[in-house]
Amino acid sequence: MEDSFGRFGASRGLTDAAGHRVEALTPLLARAEGLTLDPALAGTMAGGREGVLGLLRYGAGHAVGAESDTSFEFLVAITRIPAAEPLVPRLFCRRQRRVESIGGMGFELDDEDAWTESEALTARYDVAISPYQDLNWIRQLLSPKFIDWLVSMPPESFAFELAYGDLAGSVEVGDGSVARLEAVWDATATVAHRIAEECAEEL
């Protein structure tokens, strides 16, 4: 895995960010709050946005609420889209049937509205938004073209969470190859670009 990170970082001009501290920016990241991404890289994503890419590992007694012996590992790419904060508090596009915890941490009780207007999207993802969110804005963001991309281009286990301007894209670790790192890094950059593009329409 470290070798893959080394090679991917060298090919994209990213710097070593091992030990990047995980903050509770999204529900997935909150499960590993206080832990570190290791290995990790930092640098500029496609489109010029700064981001961090790393291995998120939690569970097995390491994180709050994870009291079993099971540990969870995801490759995550984290970036920020400040313009999204006043427009869309929470937008979660979760991979169906992905298991992120045993027992949960109570986030499951959080008030969310399911967004089910696209059959293609809901066939692959569970999409949730803040209650009373501007639905027209969501419809514009999740345009047919973007939905086509979401259901066909990202890796099989890709998911993303946008919360208060912070975006985390993630995939299951799989073989941990350079191709896998590239896939989550670039897919997250594409999602970030699309969200920023739609935010700019509002200004």
Place this chain on the structure above:
Amino acid sequence: MLALGVASRSVIGLLGAIVLIGMGACYVIASLIAVWVAIRARLGNRHKRWLSANGLRGKATVVSAGTGMTINEQPLFELVVDLDVPGQAPRRIERKLIVGSFAARRIRPGLTMPAYVHPSDPEDVLLVW
């Protein structure tokens, strides 16, 4: 002696009936309260839906966020926010808001969230978290 036994049985029967009626009344009152709470919540949600569809959309920036009390394990925030709605003078308002456990970790001074204001009642404000 027989008359005394019959009388005491009657008193016990009467007390039993009173207790049963009292318990029944409690159940009825509790049910009515639950129905009232449910209707109120439903009407409140319907109004919020209306406001998010027809209200003036702006943004609210958190100035201060205090919490201490929880309701159903969800924190009750006492928020002070600066409201910025197109066509209206900026103003500072206070609101109490129950938020989910994840959102509670993110709500802090400086955070901006969407806000909707009733077109004809500036005090009717919906904060979207």
